Amino acid sequence: MSKIVVTGATGELGQLVVKHLLKRVPTSQIAVSVRNLEKAAGLFGDQDIEVRYGDYDDPSSLEKSFVGASKLLLISTPQDDSIVRIRKHVDAIQAAKKAGVKHIIYTSFAAIDKGAFPPLGNVHLATEYTLRASGLSTTILRNAFYQEAFANESLQAYIDHGVIITSAGEGKLNTVERNDLAIATANVLAEEGHENKTYELASSETWNYDELANILSDVSGKTVSHQSFSDSNALEKLIESGVPEGIAQFQITLYNSIANGNEGNTSHDLEELIGRKPISIRESITHLFNRPI
Ligand SMILES: NC(=O)c1ccc[n+]([C@@H]2O[C@H](COP(=O)([O-])OP(=O)(O)OC[C@H]3O[C@@H](n4cnc5c(N)ncnc54)[C@H](OP(=O)(O)O)[C@@H]3O)[C@@H](O)[C@H]2O)c1
Incomplete structure (x- = not known):
């Protein structure tokens, strides 16, 4: 059965995405790719969600954890060093391609094409260009600063x-709550028709x-x-x-x-995806x- 595979699922955003995704698709359609199996067992053990081992520092583990994914949510890594972060994202995209993933959904950063916060923006621009170069179907979710x-x-x-x-x-400054980003992300994962689109998930x-x-x-x-x-x-x-x-x-x-x-910079994309401000x-x-x- 084809799966929606969610990376970063043990993190703040990923947990909320899984929570909202469970309202939209059967549990059997969801798998999480995590580096900490024990933490994932604590979070998802009683929900019957398939937990797979995938570490951004070990691309072969990512490839295995992405197998059979019709959609892969690639949540950006929290690593501080920009070049290391870009390398991890590139490795993950390559692993997805090798695993035969059909469609990658990536959490980028809002308004990066308009000069928004270069210390973060450049990492996401590099990842967006890698996704374009990969030839895979992609959806870019450009998340605004977390309001939290x-x-x-x-x-x-x-x-x-x-x-x-x-x-x-x-x-x-444009900020939005993680929960609103997670609802929009779950909707994109659950629905068809979002391929090769870029959404500015900002207020x-x-x-x-x-x-x-x-x-x-x-x-x-x-x-x-x-x-x-x-x-x-x-x-x-x-x-x-x-x-x-x-x-x-x-x-x-x-x-x-x-x-x-x-x-x-402002956008209506987020309110259109979640159906409210x-x-x-x-x-x-x-x-x-x-x-x-
Ligand atoms: N828009 C914004 O304002 C903003 C602000 C901060 C961060 N971000 C970006 O958004 C992402 C998600 O935010 P968040 O709040 O959910 O962050 P978070 O709570 O720190 O979650 C990060 C996730 O990445 C996982 N991870 C870290 N290193 C990994 C590795 N080597 N292999 C596999 N998984 C790994 C963590 O796993 P563990 O649970 O095992 O640690 C966790 O699941 C961040 O990673 C960052 O790129 C955006």
């Missing part, structure tokens, strides 16, 4: 200090740090303001406030990209702080 990376417990520090320090100015609305300050003021009842400085001054202030230097540098790179207008940053934060909107 911005709407999380760390916001409490902004509330406590009453200030958000960035160098992002009034620049806009049709963006936000900026002034708006984030307003949302935090609303949910906390305390005044939170946003102050934007030059990159070098913001870096200094972040490090002074205790942010580790490497993380502060990464934040400045992102703020710079936001300020330059590279992160504010994605959960907004205000909804995520309000839910997090458990207050009515």
